[in-house]
Amino acid sequence: MAEEAIIRFDQVTKQYDDDTIVLNNVSFEIERGKFYTLLGPSGCGKTTILRLIAGFTEASKGDIYFNGKRMNNVPANERQVNTVFQDYALFPHLNVYENVAFGLRIKKMKKAEIDRRVNEALRFVNLSGYESREITEMSGGQRQRVAIARAIVNEPEVILLDEPLSALDLKLRTEMQYELRDLQKRLGITFIFVTHDQEEALAMSDEIFVINEGRIQQSGTPTDIYDEPINRFVADFIGESNIVPGKMIRDFEVEFAGKRFECVDQGLNQNEPVEVVIRPEDLEITTWSEGKIQVKVASQLFRGVHYEMLCYDESKNEWLVHSTKKATVGDEIGLNFGPEAIHVMRLGETEEEFDKRLEAYQGAGYGK
Amino acid sequence: MENRARKLYLIPYVLWIGLFVVTPILLVVYYSFFDLNGNFTVANYEKLFTPVYIKMILSSFWYAFLITAFCLLIAYPAAYFITKSKYKQLLLLLIILPSWINLLLKAYAFLGIFSTYGAANSFLEAVGIGTRQILFTDFSFVFVAVYIFIPFMLLPIFNALDKLNPTLIDASRDLGASAWITFQKVVFPLTIDGVKSGVQAVFIPALSLFMITRLIAGNRVITLGTAIEQHFLITQDWGMGSAIAVFLIITMVVIMVVTGTRKRGVQ
Ligand SMILES: Nc1ncnc2c1ncn2[C@@H]1O[C@H](COP(=O)(O)OP(=O)(O)O)[C@@H](O)[C@H]1O
Numbered sequence: 001m002a003e004e005a006i007i008r009f010d011q012v013t014k015q016y017d018d019d020t021i022v023l024n025n026v027s028f029e030i031e032r033g034k035f036y037t038l039l040g041p042s043g044c045g046k047t048t049i050l051r052l053i054a055g056f057t058e059a060s061k062g063d064i065y066f067n068g069k070r071m072n073n074v075p076a077n078e079r080q081v082n083t084v085f086q087d088y089a090l091f092p093h094l095n096v097y098e099n100v101a102f103g104l105r106i107k108k109m110k111k112a113e114i115d116r117r118v119n120e121a122l123r124f125v126n127l128s129g130y131e132s133r134e135i136t137e138m139s140g141g142q143r144q145r146v147a148i149a150r151a152i153v154n155e156p157e158v159i160l161l162d163e164p165l166s167a168l169d170l171k172l173r174t175e176m177q178y179e180l181r182d183l184q185k186r187l188g189i190t191f192i193f194v195t196h197d198q199e200e201a202l203a204m205s206d207e208i209f210v211i212n213e214g215r216i217q218q219s220g221t222p223t224d225i226y227d228e229p230i231n232r233f234v235a236d237f238i239g240e241s242n243i244v245p246g247k248m249i250r251d252f253e254v255e256f257a258g259k260r261f262e263c264v265d266q267g268l269n270q271n272e273p274v275e276v277v278i279r280p281e282d283l284e285i286t287t288w289s290e291g292k293i294q295v296k297v298a299s300q301l302f303r304g305v306h307y308e309m310l311c312y313d314e315s316k317n318e319w320l321v322h323s324t325k326k327a328t329v330g331d332e333i334g335l336n337f338g339p340e341a342i343h344v345m346r347l348g349e350t351e352e353e354f355d356k357r358l359e360a361y362q363g364a365g366y367g368k
Numbered sequence: 369m370e371n372r373a374r375k376l377y378l379i380p381y382v383l384w385i386g387l388f389v390v391t392p393i394l395l396v397v398y399y400s401f402f403d404l405n406g407n408f409t410v411a412n413y414e415k416l417f418t419p420v421y422i423k424m425i426l427s428s429f430w431y432a433f434l435i436t437a438f439c440l441l442i443a444y445p446a447a448y449f450i451t452k453s454k455y456k457q458l459l460l461l462l463i464i465l466p467s468w469i470n471l472l473l474k475a476y477a478f479l480g481i482f483s484t485y486g487a488a489n490s491f492l493e494a495v496g497i498g499t500r501q502i503l504f505t506d507f508s509f510v511f512v513a514v515y516i517f518i519p520f521m522l523l524p525i526f527n528a529l530d531k532l533n534p535t536l537i538d539a540s541r542d543l544g545a546s547a548w549i550t551f552q553k554v555v556f557p558l559t560i561d562g563v564k565s566g567v568q569a570v571f572i573p574a575l576s577l578f579m580i581t582r583l584i585a586g587n588r589v590i591t592l593g594t595a596i597e598q599h600f601l602i603t604q605d606w607g608m609g610s611a612i613a614v615f616l617i618i619t620m621v622v623i624m625v626v627t628g629t630r631k632r633g634v635q
């Protein structure tokens with residue numbers, strides 16, 4: 001991995017005329033050769049970040065660096081990035097070959113070289129033989145591949161992909177997820193991939209930026225983010241979660257649902273109010289007396305691989321349980337979980353504070 | 369059942385086309401084969417290829433070309449600007465508005481503006497150039513014609529530009545094209561159908577302009593339209609007038625075919 005970031009945002013703020021802040025003081029670094037995902041709900045500013053990187057729009061405040069050089073004022077056509085647009089934006093008046101060759105022709109490349117690279121790019125995306133097809137004759141999945149070929153053929157340092165899979169049906173989407181990930185590995189180009197689909201993000205990324213309301217909420221590897229969400233938004237957005245109010249009694253002991261439990265979190269103040277996250281698949285159903293907490297089953301759905309149960313404890317906390325075992329609606333059952341299943345979130349903790357606390361743990365010999 | 373209903377609906381249309389399009393054209397073709405004395409002849413067509421008429425045809429084409437070219441040069445950038453503006457609808461309305469006013473009225477207005485003591489000359493006087501003969505010149509003719517035809521050029525171009533997906537422009541820039549190359553390689557090719565419609569809507573009527581040739585150009589410019597008018601109303605040579613009309617009709621069909629829009633899958 002290169003020691004220097006290929007793209008760096010330094011306190012970038014973006015505001016359109018009508019003074020709503022779309023991006024609020026966003027800073028991050030993108031390293032060479034990795035697969036990054038910008039994940040967040042619709043309207044949170046993902047496309048805006050891509051547009052800032054590509055150069056289609058300007059930052060209101062802050063600096064954008066490319067290989068250490070400030071590039072706020074470099075026009076889009078002089079940037080070493082290529083975009084795969086959400087609606088593909090293929091040129092309808094050109095056929096597949098000419099679409100892919102577009103960037104090379106602009107660079108006044110020799111005909112033989114263009115031919116070689118276009119054919120190679122089309123082979124890469126499994127579209128050999130489609131050169132003379134019109135764009136209107138291509139299916140959604142094929143158009144998407146043409147759009148990717150049109151980007152990779154220029155051999156940019158970074159490829160930006162704006163929800164490229166969202167228009168595809170589920171089966172094709174899953175297939176393309178594998179293909180994209182595989183493609184990125186083969187090419188070794190940095191990918192910045194935008195999606196609002198958390199499963200897609202978890203499956204594909206080296207690193208995820210979770211974004212909400214124009215701010216990066218948390219960044220990290222998929223497992224980091226899944227296992228240690230920093231706040232309620234991230235916990236809720238990434239997979240399903242049970243989030244209940246609690247109190248940190250002391251290091252390694254937390255109180256919720258009216259009881260005290262052993263946990264693995266530390267570095268918080270004594271008696272500090274916290275939120276406790278337990279993933280539904282980490283809850284195990286057992287008999288009333290053997291459970292760590294006692295709940296009543298309110299409803300149950302069969303989800304194919306597992307049963308999904310909605311339960312309530314005596315303090316009226318809601319517990320979502322994923323279990324391969326079946327329960328009966330109306331039954332009172334017990335729920336079991338280990339200390340590692342409990343994740344404690346500090347209220348209003350920022351990502352830096354969270355990272356600092358984590359480092360402090362590791363200094364204290366904490367490791368998972 | 370349904371088929372019969374559809375045929376029923378077609379009746380007014382067929383009647384209209386038959387009475388007001390097909391019959392007049394047939395009549396014109398018929399008249400074009402008779403001379404002043406009512407004898408059958410092809411002399412009218414032979415006369416079309418004498419120097420007098422060839423010169424007239426060439427000058428008609430030349431002026432129509434000039435008018436179309438200026439309209440395009442003005443309308444394309446204007447349409448582009450309007451699509452980018454916040455006040456799209458208002459600006460569009462302002463452009464279209466003059467085309468609702470009677471042509472004759474506009475011609476008379478220009479008579480006033482361009483006359484010796486009109487606004488244009490007062491302005492020239494004020495900036496120190498001095499009074500000029502503006503009316504009854506080629507310039508005033510082309511100027512007024514361009515003014516009249518601009519909405520017809522602008523509307524189809526505006527529609528084409530407005531339909532153009534703006535991400536395509538981003539995509540082109542993203543692939544390294546400058547603004548100018550983006551225009552050449554993406555914007556223009558994708559709006560060419562609008563340009564063609566605009567050219568048709570201007571060039572064809574401009575070929576057969578009459579009235580303003582007399583009012584504004586003082587008959588210094590004789591176009592085919594003027595010639596037809598004169599033959600029918602003044603020399604009463606309906607045969608010759610019809611022959612010119614047939615020639616114009618054929619020219620129009622040729623232009624329509626040449627600039628015909630091929631359907632392309634524009635998103
Ligand atoms: N050109 C624009 N003018 C004004 N507001 C805009 C513009 N483009 C985007 N926005 C606003 O910025 C916010 C973020 O948009 P976007 O980055 O497209 O979100 P996402 O891609 O995450 O769905 C939205 O609230 C959107 O309405």
Ligand SMILES: [Mg+2]
Pocket residue numbers: 046047162
């Ligand atoms: Mg978006």
